[in-house]
Amino acid sequence: MRALGRDASTANYVTLAKEHAALGEPANVLRVCREGLELHPESAELQRLAQLARELHQEQRLQELHRELESAPRSAVFRELCELLLENGDAQPALEAASRWRTLTDDPESVYYVAAAHAEFFFDGRRSRDGLLAFQLAGESAKQLPKDKRPLRLQFEIARRCGAWEDARKSLARLLELMPGNPLLEARFRRVLSNCAHSKPLPRALTEVERSGRFVDDEPEETGSFDRESLRPTLKKLAARPEVHVAFFLRGNTALVQGAHGPTADRTARAVREVLQVSRSSARRMALGRAIEIRAEGSFGALVLKPGKLGTAAVWASQIPRGGVEDLMDELNGEISPGAAA
Amino acid sequence: MMHDILQPLTVQPGVKQAAVISADGVPVCVLERSSMANGQFVDCTNSSQASLEGQRIDPASLVALAASWVDDVMRAGGQIAWELPKRFVLAASQGTLLVQQGPNAHVMVVIEPDCDTGAFSLPLEAAVERLHRLLRDLGRFDPDQNAAALPRPVPGTGPMAAPSIDAYAAGSSPASVMFTDQAPAGGSPASGSYRPQPGTTAHDSSQGNH
Numbered sequence: 087m088r089a090l091g092r093d094a095s096t097a098n099y100v101t102l103a104k105e106h107a108a109l110g111e112p113a114n115v116l117r118v119c120r121e122g123l124e125l126h127p128e129s130a131e132l133q134r135l136a137q138l139a140r141e142l143h144q145e146q147r148l149q150e151l152h153r154e155l156e157s158a159p160r161s162a163v164f165r166e167l168c169e170l171l172l173e174n175g176d177a178q179p180a181l182e183a184a185s186r187w188r189t190l191t192d193d194p195e196s197v198y199y200v201a202a203a204h205a206e207f208f209f210d211g212r213r214s215r216d217g218l219l220a221f222q223l224a225g226e227s228a229k230q231l232p233k234d235k236r237p238l239r240l241q242f243e244i245a246r247r248c249g250a251w252e253d254a255r256k257s258l259a260r261l262l263e264l265m266p267g268n269p270l271l272e273a274r275f276r277r278v279l280s281n282c283a284h285s286k287p288l289p290r291a292l293t294e295v296e297r298s299g300r301f302v303d304d305e306p307e308e309t310g311s312f313d314r315e316s317l318r319p320t321l322k323k324l325a326a327r328p329e330v331h332v333a334f335f336l337r338g339n340t341a342l343v344q345g346a347h348g349p350t351a352d353r354t355a356r357a358v359r360e361v362l363q364v365s366r367s368s369a370r371r372m373a374l375g376r377a378i379e380i381r382a383e384g385s386f387g388a389l390v391l392k393p394g395k396l397g398t399a400a401v402w403a404s405q406i407p408r409g410g411v412e413d414l415m416d417e418l419n420g421e422i423s424p425g426a427a428a
Numbered sequence: 429m430m431h432d433i434l435q436p437l438t439v440q441p442g443v444k445q446a447a448v449i450s451a452d453g454v455p456v457c458v459l460e461r462s463s464m465a466n467g468q469f470v471d472c473t474n475s476s477q478a479s480l481e482g483q484r485i486d487p488a489s490l491v492a493l494a495a496s497w498v499d500d501v502m503r504a505g506g507q508i509a510w511e512l513p514k515r516f517v518l519a520a521s522q523g524t525l526l527v528q529q530g531p532n533a534h535v536m537v538v539i540e541p542d543c544d545t546g547a548f549s550l551p552l553e554a555a556v557e558r559l560h561r562l563l564r565d566l567g568r569f570d571p572d573q574n575a576a577a578l579p580r581p582v583p584g585t586g587p588m589a590a591p592s593i594d595a596y597a598a599g600s601s602p603a604s605v606m607f608t609d610q611a612p613a614g615g616s617p618a619s620g621s622y623r624p625q626p627g628t629t630a631h632d633s634s635q636g637n638h
Contacts, residue, residue: 358504360503361501364497365497368496374518374522375522376520379517385514
């Protein structure tokens, strides 16, 4: 503390923050980090500690809220718990808490949180049933809480992302009734209105999202265009690993295959694409969310697919790939930056 | 009896659901962790709706979809190697499905996302072995029948041989494959719907600068 008084350097802020962390005081760690970041906003270490402290603080708060719910369950505690869980992206615990809240108190606000949790599932996993349920529950909640903007915002977001413009327009119109003259909403309303000509009914729009796995504002992947030259070295490195028989990169309607030629390359690429498509759609339908890794293992070895930001990296290997191979696959599909796998 | 097969799986950390399902997707025994029962596993084999708190899919649908996924992956995987896969992992953002193929039935678990799937290899194999033993004791396991029940590769798309050693030559270029169809999303594309684009050679020799 005294050292920090003499010299307000990053190192001294980090030392003080760590001292508070050792005492189990995440709130103080966060306070020190915030103060330090005002003077040294570029400090990666202070940013890391602040993030860690925030997470620890939230964990503590979550524990407190759970304890409070055990002793005296009430709407205010449920509300904060659901907010925190949804903020952290923990949709399943949020759904459980909101469902319990709904059962115990029948508070109309609980319906909104059940809807919000289902909406999170839909945005992540793109399962149409989640989307439809979230939209219907948000509608129910909007009826029960006519002055509340949140259910209408939720309905608008679901409808907008799947291209059900007519439903999006209705939600926005009701929001505008609650916030007349809001320039942002008015601008949005005009944009949505211009899209209404090619609006789809909500159930169909949701089904299309589930089938394609894409929202209307997602970048199109169908072109399959990508810089082959930049991928070639990584793909070669991957195929050169002793356990890898064939390495693949798939994006849209194009596949690069290293380690197999001619009809064999065609056949294996087609098989890998089939596995990818059925797995993606099955993960959505089974309410598991977005597919991250697919493996089929047997005495032949393992077929491993890793969908990522840029495309899907896949290998047919003699054993389950570990370490280096996994890193190269993550580099190929854009999950880690180039060179990080070296 | 089926509970005994699944019980060692349910004690593993992170397991949300464990089930024995027939190869055609009929639930034989489904155990599900319930927050209402203080995290204990409850038997949901005959539950046809999502009755548990916060549950988003009913057990019967889940196991049917899992069996269908395994079937699809085996069919597609059959075009890659002679042997068919025995274990299947589908890791996703909200959970991971693991399926181990057994005699005319599968053992499956759904675990929390980010759980180590490697820790389940042995327990799943052991569960299948217990299932195997149970069926043998009951006199219901016929190895020939089991083999016959396995899906076969799609006719006309025989499995490939292991790649020749020259395929690994460090200097070879990646083959470029263009899928000219847009397969029906959400289902498995028909095996005949794929056409190599005319003029596109599978092995892109124009880039042979290596």
